[in-house]
Amino acid sequence: MVASPDTRPRVAVVGTGLIGGSILLGLHRAGLDVTGWDPDPATRQAVRDTGVACPDELTVAVDGRAVVFLCGPLPTLPETLRTVAGAVGADCVLTDVGSAKGEVAEFAAAYGLTDRFVPGHPMAGTDRAGIGAAVPDLFDGAAWVLCPAPDGLPAFHRLATLLVSVFGARVVPMAPDEHDAVVALASHVPHLLAGALAGAAGRSPLRDAVLALAAGSFRDGTRVAGTPAERTANMLLGNREHVLRELATVRSVLDELAAALAAADAEALTAGHRAARATRTALFDRPFLASGHDFPTTPGTGREGVTAGADRERAAASPTADARPGDDGAAGELRFLLTLGAAGGYLSDCQVTGSTVRYTAHTPAGATARD
Amino acid sequence: MVASPDTRPRVAVVGTGLIGGSILLGLHRAGLDVTGWDPDPATRQAVRDTGVACPDELTVAVDGRAVVFLCGPLPTLPETLRTVAGAVGADCVLTDVGSAKGEVAEFAAAYGLTDRFVPGHPMAGTDRAGIGAAVPDLFDGAAWVLCPAPDGLPAFHRLATLLVSVFGARVVPMAPDEHDAVVALASHVPHLLAGALAGAAGRSPLRDAVLALAAGSFRDGTRVAGTPAERTANMLLGNREHVLRELATVRSVLDELAAALAAADAEALTAGHRAARATRTALFDRPFLASGHDFPTTPGTGREGVTAGADRERAAASPTADARPGDDGAAGELRFLLTLGAAGGYLSDCQVTGSTVRYTAHTPAGATARD
Structure with a gap:
């Protein structure tokens, strides 16, 4: 891949927690001119400690930047988008990293920002939080959704080029609503299941013995229950309708498995798990x-x-x-x-x-x- | 720890798939005199290829052994127990590795074997199967449940000593029914949840996009859906009542989380996930x-x-x-x-x-x- 000049834009990252901080560190690692900003003074200092400029004022941090990543908490995004859009040039490309895309895309359309703002969602993370957990390789090779609007293709080109060259990202172009339906099942419902499993263990009179015997299945199945609760709640609330709809489909499959188990129907129970296994296998083995x-x-x-x-x-x-x-x-x-x-x-x-x-x-x- | 003579008994492993094979390799690694046996000729040859004796006849494999691990599939266990108990000396200690303990403990009691047979369950595994997936360190440091009967304490002593010295196992003594209630939540229900999640993804019209965007939450939450379906079905059927009971408790927590989400009750949704997080944290951080x-x-x-x-x-x-x-x-x-x-x-x-x-x-x- 030959780097074009557009793969070396001057970039700003607004909101430098786990996600924003990792993007910032990845851009810095790639040698790009990058600035950070965060509302928390200690976080700004932590960014400076990594060797990246992090002015106290948001407007200073984004001034003259060609690309700005908006990485604050989901509920703050619309306001941050308006603020930053008003502070940068009309040719500055904006994107976000929120876990739901429908609402923010509607917001961008209502404010006439679809030619500059490309909703985005990198599909990686950890159950930790904050700049202290940020690492430059968090998004290396990750799927990274971008939602181009009909008038936003030039902005999409610039972002896709950047993400591919810096992170080796797999750029997944999707319509905002389709993204939200997909991640409801691919990310959000799993958080509910993990919360229910860990929650049930916590209430069990045998809690300590359950933790003592927790097999890999329990450890893996509850991993994302370790995510900060506010972040999980924001994520679920930000995609509420799709999550409830996909949860209903998961429940109906669970009902079938439970009915087969209750009836001691080994054939049906095995068939259900065989179908699940085929899908699990396809996760890693699709040509x-x-x-x-x-x-x-x-x-x-x-x-x-x-x-x-x-x-x-x-x-x-x-x-x-x-x-x-x-x-x-x-x-x-x-x-x-x-x-x-x-x-x-x-x-x-x-x-x-x-x-x-x-x-x-x-x-x-x-x-x-x-x- | 000073090794007593009883930490070097002659051992046999009957059924040398993933679990039995890993036990066999661990015993062999520790320098113990161990033999294997499996009903499948190719598996027996694979055992011999690791340098461990594996006679064609079960009775030859267990002859003169002081400890025998019974590691075949759950439904075959009662019959194998009777066969092996009839082929070895009265001072030979028998144990199994099945994922449910109530039924086999009752069976042992009915046949007067509680002084020699100690139901067991090592809490480790992988989603792979067969001797080819077996590794000597699978159970290193793992929790290993043993269910001593009132007249079975000498047999329990010998087994516990062996497991601690060979595998550094954390030996968890439990009553069979209590074990079954605990593992229903600590291991079996997570397999149902993983099966339901992967199954729902497989039926989704957006299946391929779901797999493309599958985040760590989905990957972890479906890992055990990769387990061979027959093994999962046997495990669930072998602990049916406890699994259905614990599944009901998980469902009720899931109901609460879903109701909070449907009502857009951020406080309740956060509180539910916060409780789950506390339990998840305790998994790794209990003094x-x-x-x-x-x-x-x-x-x-x-x-x-x-x-x-x-x-x-x-x-x-x-x-x-x-x-x-x-x-x-x-x-x-x-x-x-x-x-x-x-x-x-x-x-x-x-x-x-x-x-x-x-x-x-x-x-x-x-x-x-x-x-």
């Missing part, structure tokens, strides 16, 4: 197909071409097979991106050269990257 | 009090003495404070052991010298090792 995709960055030119197929199927396809008559370039590109993310795919590269953006896309075998 | 306990191995001598208090409270207590007038030695010892396990405690050492057994016990601070 992906790689392909290259070019889109014009000048609106209205209307053509996409598949330029490089790392797999035979794609290579054999016509380079223009995916273009659609009458497509506006941006609409076709956006459809390509959102369909890729919904299918479980990701981008490993994004390069803008001249009037063309070139993506390297990876799609799970068997899924389709097109609607 | 234990160490103490030494002597019991006579000759029945009817009726005295226990606390001989060494590693903590000031115990050291300050009278050495005979725990003895009870009229106690039969065995009854007092058994009560001490079962109370220790129910309180979340464990033994790190067991030494029989002359007519005395000396335990080193560890009790969670705040709990009591006595009834």
Whole structure:
């Protein structure tokens, strides 16, 4: 991958706890010019102690920056977004790292910020908190969701290029609502299950014996119950409807397993766990197909071409097979991106050269990257 | 710890999959004379390939052995127990590794084997299976439940001594029913939750995107869904009533969390997760009090003495404070052991010298090792 000038932007990170602090350290590690800011004076000092500039004033920290990551707690995000958007230039790209994207995307649309603000969500973390727990490699190779708006593709290109070059991130383009439905099951419901399991153990008259015999299943199943409770509550409340809906689907599968167990139906119980095992196995053992995709960055030119197929199927396809008559370039590109993310795919590269953006896309075998 | 002759018994392991194979390799690593046996010829050959004798005939494998571990699948255990008990000497100590203890303890009682058979359950494992996944250190430092019967204390002494010396195991003495209630929550219900979470993801129309964004919470929360389904089903069916009962308690905590979320009650949602976090934290951060306990191995001598208090409270207590007038030695010892396990405690050492057994016990601070 050849670094373009846009992979070395001047960046600011606002909110330097575990997530923001790790992004800041990752950017600093990569040699980028980065500043930090946090409302907590001790945290600002801790940032300075890592060798990164961290002014006392937010407006000073973001002044003249090309990219700003907003990493404060979910409930503070809308206000921080407005403040920062008012303090930086109109060409500054803004993104966040919150665990739900629907509300903040609506907020950005209501305030006319969709061309500059790309909602984001890096899929990594720990159950620890604060700048003291931040590490520069937390997001290395992680899935990183970005939610480009129809008028936000140039901002998306700049962010995707940055995330790929600094973190080797797998950039997952998704619509905000789709992201929220997916993470409800992929992240939020697991926190509820862990809380219920640890909570039940805590109330048990046999609590101490349960802890003494806690097998790997209990340890793993309760790990995220160690997350600071306020952070978990904010996360769940920020995606309430999707979480409740996905929890209902998990409960219905649990009901089936429990019914099979109550009926001593070994066949049904085994079948249920066999299906679960297949999905668990797919988590680590799914083949992906790689392909290259070019889109014009000048609106209205209307053509996409598949330029490089790392797999035979794609290579054999016509380079223009995916273009659609009458497509506006941006609409076709956006459809390509959102369909890729919904299918479980990701981008490993994004390069803008001249009037063309070139993506390297990876799609799970068997899924389709097109609607 | 000074090794007594009884720490070097000749041992056999019957059923050499993941658990039995790991026990066998651990015993072999410690330099003990050990034989293996498995109904599967290829598994027997795999055992021989590790340098351990593995005759084709079960009766040959267990002939002349002082200790036999029965490690086959749970449903086969009663029959294997009868077969092996008939093939070895009356002074041979038998134990198993099944995940539920109530039924097999009843079976042993019905067949008059409680003086020779000590139900056991080592609390470690992986989601892999078979001799190929076996490793000698799987049980190093693990909690290892043993369920001594009133007439089975000499057999318990020999096993506890062996497990401590070979594996550095934390030996947890428990009554069979209490064990089953505890592991329902500490091990079995987590498998149901993992199965439900992975199962729901597998049925989701967004399955591939869920797998792509699977955070650590999802990965950890579904890990044991990777366990072979038959093994999980056998484990759950072998402890059916306790599992259903503990599942109901987990569901009721989950109901509370979901109700708080549905009502957008941040305070209640945070409080619930805060309680869960406290229990999770206690899993790794509980102080234990160490103490030494002597019991006579000759029945009817009726005295226990606390001989060494590693903590000031115990050291300050009278050495005979725990003895009870009229106690039969065995009854007092058994009560001490079962109370220790129910309180979340464990033994790190067991030494029989002359007519005395000396335990080193560890009790969670705040709990009591006595009834």
